[in-house]
Amino acid sequence: MTDPSAEKKKRPEPTLELLATLYTLEQLEAATHDMPQIALAGRSNVGKSSLINALARRKKLAKVSSEPGKTRSVNLFEVKPDGFCLTDLPGYGYARRGHEERRNWAALIQKYLEETRSLRALALLIDCRIPTQESDRVMADFAKAHHLPVIAVLTKADKCTLRERSAQQKTWERILGGAKPVVVSSVTRLGIDELWERLRAAGAPEESAPSSESDESSVN
Ligand SMILES: Nc1nc2c(ncn2[C@@H]2O[C@H](COP(=O)(O)OP(=O)(O)OP(=O)(O)O)[C@@H](O)[C@H]2O)c(=O)[nH]1
Ligand SMILES: [Mg+2]
Secondary structure, eight states, rough: OOOOOHHHOOOOOOEEEEEEEEOHHHHHHHHOOOSSSSEEEETTSSHHHHHHHHHTTTSSSSSSSSSOOOOOOEEEEEEEETTTTEEEOOOBBTTSSSSHHHHHHHHHHHHHHHHTTTTEEEEEEETSSSSSHHHHHHHHHHHHHHHOOOEEEEEGGGGHHHHHHHHHHHHHHHHOSSOOOOOOTTOTTTTHHHHHHHHHHHHSOOOOOOOOSSGGGGOO
């Protein structure tokens, strides 16, 4: 027999819709979206945009490339019907871009993170094959300093062994002192359901999630 309370809790998978693409500090300033947001942050090439596509079950919603530095704008995706946004950010730590360009990107990411008052949490993506990087620690420290909850996400699980995954999980659990990192693969979809649960709990806790009828009024 199925547990009726578990049945009641099961929500249909949400959909993602591009709400805004912001390239400059001026565009960021002018943006008036006050929906709760969860930002996907991580080094270039870690798989942020691929994860957006996996979450959305779409191939080309977010632009993906094997060349680091693909995403150059702050991209807001509305999670429907939950009424919050997932924000795909440009990656950090990519050394081959020009100095000036890197500075502009860093300024864009920093301004977004520091000035988005509706930011509820940071999904910090870490490649599960790569040893802990200083830039990821800086991002984790930033979140801590700003009392921003972090959902640690270990990406590209299909490319590493179980042993590597669990070592990385332990390391990041220790660094962040929070919940166990979610291990995902955008290729095999490992961990995607679990990640949706964590994102929805942080972005729109069930009690306060709007119904689909009242959803439209929350878009700015
Ligand atoms: N094997 C495997 N490859 C992945 C996975 N996720 C992403 N990739 C690959 O990693 C590369 C970078 O993916 P993106 O999603 O563009 O990475 P990003 O973090 O958005 O990169 P930037 O926009 O440059 O910051 C692409 O070649 C993807 O196909 C995964 O789960 N498994
Ligand atoms: Mg990207």
